[in-house]
Amino acid sequence: xxxIAYMNGETxxxxxxxxxTLAAATAICFFLAFYLSxxxxxxxxxxxxxxSLVLSLAAARFFHWYCRADSYDSFVSxxxxxxxxxxxxxxxxxxxxxxxxxxxxxxxHRNLPEMLDCMCLAGAxxxxxxxxxxxxxxxxxxxxxESVKSLPWVYxxxxxxxxxxxxRLATFMIQxxxxxxxxxxxxxxxxxxxxxxxxxxxxxxxxxLLCYGASQVVLDSTRYDSLFFRSNGFVSIVQVLGxxxxxxxxxxxxxxxxxxxxxxxxxxxxxxPIAAAIGGAGYMEYYVQRRGNExxxxxxxxxxxxxxxxxxxxxxxxxxxxxKTKNFVx
Numbered sequence: 001x002x003x004i005a006y007m008n009g010e011t012x013x014x015x016x017x018x019x020x021t022l023a024a025a026t027a028i029c030f031f032l033a034f035y036l037s038x039x040x041x042x043x044x045x046x047x048x049x050x051x052s053l054v055l056s057l058a059a060a061r062f063f064h065w066y067c068r069a070d071s072y073d074s075f076v077s078x079x080x081x082x083x084x085x086x087x088x089x090x091x092x093x094x095x096x097x098x099x100x101x102x103x104x105x106x107x108x109h110r111n112l113p114e115m116l117d118c119m120c121l122a123g124a125x126x127x128x129x130x131x132x133x134x135x136x137x138x139x140x141x142x143x144x145x146e147s148v149k150s151l152p153w154v155y156x157x158x159x160x161x162x163x164x165x166x167x168r169l170a171t172f173m174i175q176x177x178x179x180x181x182x183x184x185x186x187x188x189x190x191x192x193x194x195x196x197x198x199x200x201x202x203x204x205x206x207x208x209l210l211c212y213g214a215s216q217v218v219l220d221s222t223r224y225d226s227l228f229f230r231s232n233g234f235v236s237i238v239q240v241l242g243x244x245x246x247x248x249x250x251x252x253x254x255x256x257x258x259x260x261x262x263x264x265x266x267x268x269x270x271x272x273p274i275a276a277a278i279g280g281a282g283y284m285e286y287y288v289q290r291r292g293n294e295x296x297x298x299x300x301x302x303x304x305x306x307x308x309x310x311x312x313x314x315x316x317x318x319x320x321x322x323x324k325t326k327n328f329v330x
Contacts, residue, residue: 003136015136019129024053027126034118038194044109048099052119056095063088067227067237088227089127090241096123113202120208121190124183131179134172142169142222143295152177171222178215182208200321206249210313213245214306218299221285239285243278246306250274250313257320274312280305 002014028049035045058079064071064086065078071085072078078085096119104112134140138157144166148154155170186204193199220226220238227237254271281302288298 016133019133019136023126023130023133026129027122029122030125031118031122034121034190035115038118039109039111039114041109044103044115047108048103048115048119051102052096052099054095055098056092057082057087058091059095059098060087060089060091061085063091063227063237066230069230089130090227090238092123111201113205117190117201117204120205121183121186124179124186124208124212128176128180128183131172131176134170139225140172140175141224142171143224143292145169168224169222171219175215175219178219179212182211182215198321203317206252207314207317209245210249210310213242213249214310216242217246217281217285217306218303221288221302222295222299246278246309246313250309250316253313253317253320257316260320261322270312270316274309277305277309277312281309 002016005013005015005018007013032045032049035048036042039045061078061082065075067088068086069075069078097116100112100115100119103109103115109115131140135155141155141157145154145168149156149167151170152173153170154167155173156165157168158164159166186208189207190199190204193203217239220236220242226239229235229237229240254267257267284298284302284305288295288302291298
C-alpha cells in the first residue's frame with residue numbers, strides 16, 4: 001500500500017508518485033545539462049525530453065502489464081488508463097533508446113552514441129532518486145534480516161497477513177546507492193575524458209550498461225517482487241537483461257581490441273577469467289535459490305565474480321583504446 005502524502009476531497013496524492021516525479025525531473029535536468037553543454041543542440045535536446053517521456057511511459061506500462069497482467073482488467077485498460085497500476089524500469093531504458101533513435105532518423109542530431117551517453121548519465125541520477133519511492137510502500141525488499149534493523153541495509157515491512165513487523169533487506173536503498181555512486185563515477189569519467197579529448201562517444205553508455213547490468217544481476221535476485229517471464233514464472237527478466245547488457249559490452253570492447261591491435265593468443269587470459277566469473281555468478285544464483293539460509297555468502301561470491309568480470313572488461317577497453325598494431329596473429 002502506498003502512503004498518502006495529502007488528500008483534497010476525492011483526490012489522493014501519494015508519496016510514491018511525488019518521488020517518481022522528482023526522479024524524472026532530476027533525469028531531465030541532468031540530461032539537458034550534459035547534452036546542451038556538450039553539443040549545444042537545443043532542438044534535439046528539448047525534443048528528446050517529451051518524446052522520451054511518452055515512449056518510456058508506454059513501454060514501462062507494457063512491461064509491467066506483461067509481468068503483472070492480473071493487476072489490470074485488460075491490455076487495453078492497462079495501456080490507456082494510467083490512474084492506477086505500475087511501471088517497469090526496463091521500459092524507460094527502451095523508451096529513451098527509441099527516442100534517441102527516432103531523433104537520429106529525423107536528422108535532429110547525428111551523433112547517437114553521444115546522446116546515449118548523456119541519457120545514461122542522467123538515467124543513473126534519476127534511478128538513484130526514483131528508487132527512494134520504495135520508502136513509502138512495501139516494494140523492492142529482500143529476505144528477512146535478523147542481525148540488522150536500520151537503514152541503509154534493512155527497512156521494516158508490516159506483514160499483511162499477521163500484522164507483524166518484518167525487517168527485510170532494503171534492496172531499493174542499495175540500488176539507489178549503487179546508482180548514485182555510478183552517476184558520480186561516470187560523471188567524473190565523462191568530464192575528464194572529454195576535457196582531454198580521449199573519450200570515445202558511446203563508451204560512457206557502454207560502461208554504464210556494464211556496471212548497472214552487473215549490479216542488477218545481483219540486486220534483483222534479492223527482491224521478493226521481481227518481474228518474471230510468463231513462460232516459466234521464476235526467471236527474472238531484469239536479471240536476464242542485466243546479463244545480456246554485460247555480455248554485449250564485453251563483446252563490443254573485445255571486437256574493438258582485436259580490430260585495433262590484432263588477435264593475440266594471450267587475450268584468452270582476459271576472456272577465460274571473464275567467462276569463469278560469469279559462470280561462477282550463474283552458479284551462485286542457482287545456489288542461493290536452493291540454500292536461502294546462506295544468502296549472505298552466495299551474494300558475496302556472486303558480487304565478487306561480477307566485479308571481476310567488470311574489471312577485466314574495463315581492462316579490455318583500455319587495451320583496445322591503446323596503440324594500434326597491424327599484425328593479426330599472436
